[in-house]
Amino acid sequence: MVAKMNPDLKKERENASFDPEKITNFLYGGQESVKRKRELESLALNDPDYQHEDLNFMSREQQYETQLKKGILMVTKMKELKITSAQDQLFYTSAVLVSDVHPMSVHTRMFLPTLYGQATEQQKDKWLKLAENYTIIGTYAQTEIGHGTFVRGLETTATYDPKTQEFILNTPTLSASKWWPGGMGKTSNYVVLMAQLYIYGKSYGIHPFMLQIRSLEDHKPLPGVTVGDIGPKFGYDVMDNGFLSLNNVRIPRENMLMKYSRVEPDGTYVRPPSTKLAYGTMVQVRAGIVMFSGMNLAKAVTIATRYSCVRRQSEMKPGHPEPQVLDYVTQQYKLFPYLAAAYAFWLTGQTMMSVYTTSSSQISKGDISVLPELHALSAGLKALSSSMANVGMEECRLACGGHGYSHASGLPRLYTNATPASTAEGEHVVLMLQTARYLMKSYNQSLQGEKLAGSVAYLSGVQLVPAAGRTRNMLDLGALCDAFRHRAARIVGEAAAQLRSEMQGGKDQADAWNASSVDLTKAAMAHSQYFVVKTFAERLTDSRLDSSISAVLTRLCQLHALHGLVTNSGDFLEDGYLTGSDIRQARRHINALMAKLRPDAVALVDAFDFPDGILNSILGRYDGNVYQHLLEWAKASPLNKTDVHQSYHKYLKPFLEANRAKL
Ligand SMILES: CCCCCCCC/C=C\CCCCCCC/C=C/C(=O)SCCNC(=O)CCNC(=O)[C@H](O)C(C)(C)COP(=O)(O)OP(=O)(O)OC[C@H]1O[C@@H](n2cnc3c(N)ncnc32)[C@H](O)[C@@H]1OP(=O)(O)O
Numbered sequence: 001m002v003a004k005m006n007p008d009l010k011k012e013r014e015n016a017s018f019d020p021e022k023i024t025n026f027l028y029g030g031q032e033s034v035k036r037k038r039e040l041e042s043l044a045l046n047d048p049d050y051q052h053e054d055l056n057f058m059s060r061e062q063q064y065e066t067q068l069k070k071g072i073l074m075v076t077k078m079k080e081l082k083i084t085s086a087q088d089q090l091f092y093t094s095a096v097l098v099s100d101v102h103p104m105s106v107h108t109r110m111f112l113p114t115l116y117g118q119a120t121e122q123q124k125d126k127w128l129k130l131a132e133n134y135t136i137i138g139t140y141a142q143t144e145i146g147h148g149t150f151v152r153g154l155e156t157t158a159t160y161d162p163k164t165q166e167f168i169l170n171t172p173t174l175s176a177s178k179w180w181p182g183g184m185g186k187t188s189n190y191v192v193l194m195a196q197l198y199i200y201g202k203s204y205g206i207h208p209f210m211l212q213i214r215s216l217e218d219h220k221p222l223p224g225v226t227v228g229d230i231g232p233k234f235g236y237d238v239m240d241n242g243f244l245s246l247n248n249v250r251i252p253r254e255n256m257l258m259k260y261s262r263v264e265p266d267g268t269y270v271r272p273p274s275t276k277l278a279y280g281t282m283v284q285v286r287a288g289i290v291m292f293s294g295m296n297l298a299k300a301v302t303i304a305t306r307y308s309c310v311r312r313q314s315e316m317k318p319g320h321p322e323p324q325v326l327d328y329v330t331q332q333y334k335l336f337p338y339l340a341a342a343y344a345f346w347l348t349g350q351t352m353m354s355v356y357t358t359s360s361s362q363i364s365k366g367d368i369s370v371l372p373e374l375h376a377l378s379a380g381l382k383a384l385s386s387s388m389a390n391v392g393m394e395e396c397r398l399a400c401g402g403h404g405y406s407h408a409s410g411l412p413r414l415y416t417n418a419t420p421a422s423t424a425e426g427e428h429v430v431l432m433l434q435t436a437r438y439l440m441k442s443y444n445q446s447l448q449g450e451k452l453a454g455s456v457a458y459l460s461g462v463q464l465v466p467a468a469g470r471t472r473n474m475l476d477l478g479a480l481c482d483a484f485r486h487r488a489a490r491i492v493g494e495a496a497a498q499l500r501s502e503m504q505g506g507k508d509q510a511d512a513w514n515a516s517s518v519d520l521t522k523a524a525m526a527h528s529q530y531f532v533v534k535t536f537a538e539r540l541t542d543s544r545l546d547s548s549i550s551a552v553l554t555r556l557c558q559l560h561a562l563h564g565l566v567t568n569s570g571d572f573l574e575d576g577y578l579t580g581s582d583i584r585q586a587r588r589h590i591n592a593l594m595a596k597l598r599p600d601a602v603a604l605v606d607a608f609d610f611p612d613g614i615l616n617s618i619l620g621r622y623d624g625n626v627y628q629h630l631l632e633w634a635k636a637s638p639l640n641k642t643d644v645h646q647s648y649h650k651y652l653k654p655f656l657e658a659n660r661a662k663l
């Protein structure tokens with residue numbers, strides 16, 4: 001029997017000003033792609049082999065086992081079903097895994113990409129087939145218990161022995177033990193080990209090495225290898241993040257991944273075109289995290305928006321029926337800016353991936369000139385998108401009141417599985433400072449008359465003249481982009497000036513950098529926010545957009561920009577670029593935009609096209625039948641298997657009886 005839709009949600013859908021399908025097509029790159037997405041999702045979601053008890057009801061060990069089994073099934077089925085393109089695999093795996101990963105995820109996301117990106121053709125012949133086939137399962141072992149951020153400071157050593165033409169691998173101190181690599185704890189039999197290369201006593205920096213850590217026969221750690229799971233974490237329960245220490249483990253010379261740098265049999269070292277090419281896998285994942293953050297935020301906003309239309313609470317007017325909580329403007333102010341941000345990062349994520357694809361193809365042809373821009377852009381956007389998604393997902397949880405705290409909402413798991421994106425692949429302040437470093441260099445080049453290109457082109461010849469007194473239309477996307485550009489250019493300029501002044505005051509470069517670092521991260525943030533606002537606005541100039549959706553998407557873009565502007569109003573007011581009256585106007589526009597977006601809110605989240613199986617949230621159900629399913633879900637909780645829990649007999653009964661006896 002098909003359940004009836006909640007009448008409030010039904011009405012919301014009937015009253016929308018546009019057909020969500022049109023936006024879905026825009027978000028996923030066309031009708032054909034949406035059709036394929038739905039086919040693959042339905043294949044996965046209706047496959048009985050993937051069904052299991054709610055992970056939230058399981059112990060961590062059970063979760064690990066369940067997801068490992070599912071991951072294995074998934075890669076086997078993808079092969080059988082010939083689901084091969086990256087896009088198809090993403091659609092299928094998102095439906096199988098929901099908001100979780102599986103213990104071999106780092107194999108797919110980092111181990112394989114490192115082989116593609118860092119191995120010679122000969123090495124690919126040797127390893128790729130095995131890895132693609134899952135004959136070997138690997139992870140990316142870089143971070144150590146003592147150092148994650150400071151990659152140059154890693155202590156694991158790979159010392160070349162020309163006599164045997166082998167590398168001797170060691171984690172010489174406690175702090176050198178590898179710590180965190182996903183899937184290393186129990187699953188992987190191989191790692192790409194990032195280690196300091198030593199030849200004849202001289203250090204050549206960090207390089208990648210293929211290392212077998214477990215027997216292919218019985219999975220036991222190989223001699224010299226100590227490996228295990230690092231224990232429970234904030235989330236990511238299904239993943240066996242691991243530790244690893246190495247004691248004089250020898251590997252053949254051919255196990256150093258030598259696409260860019262080489263060690264010849266006699267120990268001669270051949271330099272790479274750039275030492276930073278060894279960091280390529282991190283850049284790829286950072287670029288992917290922008291979209292990943294947009295999607296996670298979109299899921300959270302979908303849940304909270306639908307629920308806010310089903311949930312009725314309090315009295316807005318005495319004696320009137322309880323309103324849908326989304327009718328409270330404060331609730332709209334909680335959710336709509338993040339709805340807009342989800343769209344912003346979704347679209348920017350697509351742009352980031354296309355910049356990544358173009359740049360990496362140039363790099364693989366030997367043109368490394370694009371590397372600094374790619375690194376700076378991906379670092380800043382990864383940091384901004386993941387931190388904004390964190391804040392937004394938490395706001396969505398709070399917007400669901402008490403039920404948001406329950407795992408039934410899907411929000412706690414979504415949050416704890418997504419929040420590592422702020423830390424992993426580069427902690428967000430650290431990455432912002434990398435972007436700032438590029439901004440400072442670029443800005444100084446522009447001061448010397450060089451013309452800049454790419455994301456920093458706007459720093460060339462920027463006019464920092466405040467334009468107070470000018471009347472602005474604060475809804476005009478061009479004017480909003482100008483405001484964000486001006487703010488970014490000003491803050492970059494001021495951070496550069498501060499850095500200079502610290503140095504003129506006697507500090508050396510490093511101390512001056514540290515003393516200026518709050519302003520530097522602010523500069524990187526402003527630059528990244530400008531890029532997002534500009535990208536969002538540019539995507540709306542797509543001539544294929546029909547007018548009904550262009551109108552609503554423009555409202556979202558305006559809201560995204562205006563909300564960013566109002567929450568950072570000091571930045572825009574500081575040099576008089578905007579006036580108090582502009583900010584007041586912006587606030588009024590936000591209220592007006594929220595009122596206009598209110599009837600379209602459900603259609604806007606429906607357009608993300610997350611089926612219930614992927615949202616995995618009772619509050620966010622498409623049909624809105626929340627309460628009845630909440631109750632059913634709670635009844636399935638292991639504590640409810642019996643009316644009287646065994647602990648009653650063990651503890652509670654004697655305690656009650658003892659107390660009664662004392663009366
Ligand atoms: C198709 C892909 C799809 C992907 C989908 C993604 C979906 C996401 C899924 C899940 C997300 C959830 C997250 C879970 C993640 C699980 C797996 C996690 C894995 C890891 O975490 S692996 C370990 C990652 N570690 C780090 O990121 C370490 C961070 N530190 C660094 O990167 C660096 O050391 C540094 C950036 C801090 C640099 O430090 P330092 O200043 O000391 O720099 P140097 O090394 O001396 O370099 C100076 C020089 O080089 C430039 N530089 C630095 N890095 C790069 C780079 N990567 N590329 C290019 N250039 C670089 C630096 O800017 C300096 O330049 P200049 O001298 O100024 O010119």
Ligand SMILES: Cc1cc2nc3c(=O)[nH]c(=O)nc-3n(C[C@H](O)[C@H](O)[C@H](O)COP(=O)(O)OP(=O)(O)OC[C@H]3O[C@@H](n4cnc5c(N)ncnc54)[C@H](O)[C@@H]3O)c2cc1C
Nearest residue numbers: 140141142143147148149180181182420423424425426429
């Ligand atoms: C869920 C998860 C999965 C992971 N998976 C993997 C994996 O598969 N493989 C792997 O190798 N690693 C993995 N990691 C490790 C991860 O990459 C690191 O934790 C991350 O890069 C941050 O480094 P850190 O832990 O050393 O933080 P730290 O650098 O110790 O950060 C602590 C604080 O110091 C500050 N700080 C550090 N350096 C600077 C600086 N130069 N300037 C200003 N402030 C600074 C930071 O901002 C932060 O506030 C994973 C981590 C997590 C949480």
